[in-house]
Amino acid sequence: MEKARVAMFDSKSYDVDSFQKANKEYGYEISFFKENLNSETAVLCQDHNVVCPFVNDTVDSEVIDILKSKGIKLITLRSAGYNNVDLKAVYKKIHVMHVPQYSPYAVAEHAAALMLALNRKTHRAFYRTRDSNFSIEGLIGFDMRGKTAGVIGTGKIGRVMIDILTGFGMNIVAYDPYADEDYAREKGFKYVEIQELYGKSDIITLHCPLTKGTYHIINSESLSRMKDGVMIVNTGRGQLIDTRALIKALKEKKVSSAGLDVYEEESEYFFEDFSSKVISDDVLARLLTFPNVLVTSHQGFFTREALNNIADTTLQNIKKYFNDEYLDNEICYRCENTECVKKKKGRCF
Ligand code: NAI
Numbered sequence: 001m002e003k004a005r006v007a008m009f010d011s012k013s014y015d016v017d018s019f020q021k022a023n024k025e026y027g028y029e030i031s032f033f034k035e036n037l038n039s040e041t042a043v044l045c046q047d048h049n050v051v052c053p054f055v056n057d058t059v060d061s062e063v064i065d066i067l068k069s070k071g072i073k074l075i076t077l078r079s080a081g082y083n084n085v086d087l088k089a090v091y092k093k094i095h096v097m098h099v100p101q102y103s104p105y106a107v108a109e110h111a112a113a114l115m116l117a118l119n120r121k122t123h124r125a126f127y128r129t130r131d132s133n134f135s136i137e138g139l140i141g142f143d144m145r146g147k148t149a150g151v152i153g154t155g156k157i158g159r160v161m162i163d164i165l166t167g168f169g170m171n172i173v174a175y176d177p178y179a180d181e182d183y184a185r186e187k188g189f190k191y192v193e194i195q196e197l198y199g200k201s202d203i204i205t206l207h208c209p210l211t212k213g214t215y216h217i218i219n220s221e222s223l224s225r226m227k228d229g230v231m232i233v234n235t236g237r238g239q240l241i242d243t244r245a246l247i248k249a250l251k252e253k254k255v256s257s258a259g260l261d262v263y264e265e266e267s268e269y270f271f272e273d274f275s276s277k278v279i280s281d282d283v284l285a286r287l288l289t290f291p292n293v294l295v296t297s298h299q300g301f302f303t304r305e306a307l308n309n310i311a312d313t314t315l316q317n318i319k320k321y322f323n324d325e326y327l328d329n330e331i332c333y334r335c336e337n338t339e340c341v342k343k344k345k346g347r348c349f
Pocket of ligand 1: 080081100101104107152154156157158175176177178207208210213235236237261262298299300302
């Protein structure tokens with residue numbers, strides 16, 4: 001049987017640790033490349049048959065053709081989101097798998113951390129007290145109990161978020177094109193149309209995938225429909241928000257605060273140390289100047305449990321592929337939104 005030789009891109013020390021630990025059971029050859037995957041670095045996968053990208057790696061048609069020419073048979077993402085893969089271009093060329101669930105708790109808990117920090121301004125209090133400034137002027141927050149949270153996307157992460165916010169005593173309204181009314185009844189929240197969610201929510205939190213339909217779902221028009229002083233939290237994908245429109249709404253005080261774990265142009269910056277370099281992205285630089293904007297660099301997933309689950313599932317994906325087993329974590333452009341008949345037989349092609 002062919003042995004897996006894995007080229008892992010955008011590898012950090014924590015990826016090496018978690019994969020080396022999980023790989024003891026499998027013994028695959030894994031090359032850990034620090035580089036991001038793109039058309040210039042794709043040649044690194046020479047002599048491998050599996051590529052393992054992360055969220056800011058580019059898997060467009062140009063890269064796919066290079067990977068195919070180098071003999072890559074499987075792309076197995078270390079993420080749940082797969083918006084960085086051109087699924088149509090890859091179909092029938094290379095199988096694509098992902099980690100559909102590794103810890104919805106990690107992401108939802110991080111979103112809650114952003115909300116609490118922004119509300120009670122702990123990110124600012126930390127710096128004040130370190131400077132022996134014990135004034136609490138300007139740090140006033142609000143009781144979350146009794147306020148309304150709007151949850152956009154009630155999949156795995158959105159549901160954990162609803163549990164957490166319900167625990168805070170918040171009223172929950174949610175929007176999802178595939179509403180699960182039984183679940184809403186059981187949990188005591190209400191599905192509403194998106195416009196109603198915008199009009200009612202004191203906090204809006206994004207947990208939908210990035211698709212053509214959700215690109216810039218938060219834009220000047222949707223912002224204008226929101227309550228004055230709304231808080232926006234995005235742990236989904238950066239391109240869900242038109243950042244320029246958000247900056248305008250922050251300047252006009254329409255939006256009182258924003259917690260952003262993702263940013264639309266994050267791929268050049270996030271996961272890297274730019275502390276001694278110049279940031280040439282003026283939009284990102286402007287965002288970082290607001291005292292009421294908390295940017296974290298895509299760390300929602302970053303818990304020990306999630307890293308271990310990512311490594312385990314990725315290596316299981318590889319094993320299933322080479323053992324010719326049912327590829328339950330396969331994704332393709334056919335099965336993205338519809339019931340894919342071929343998938344039921346085990347593989348999308
Ligand atoms: P999921 O697939 O379980 O749930 C997504 C939900 O969004 C589904 O219920 C779907 O029906 C809904 N949805 C689809 N289109 C929508 C729309 N137009 N409006 C509202 N809802 C819509 O996915 P999961 O695991 O909950 O993850 C959600 C997203 O979170 C991922 O797609 C990914 O982009 C992001 N994510 C971010 C991480 C981070 O580290 N910050 C880590 C993991 C995921």
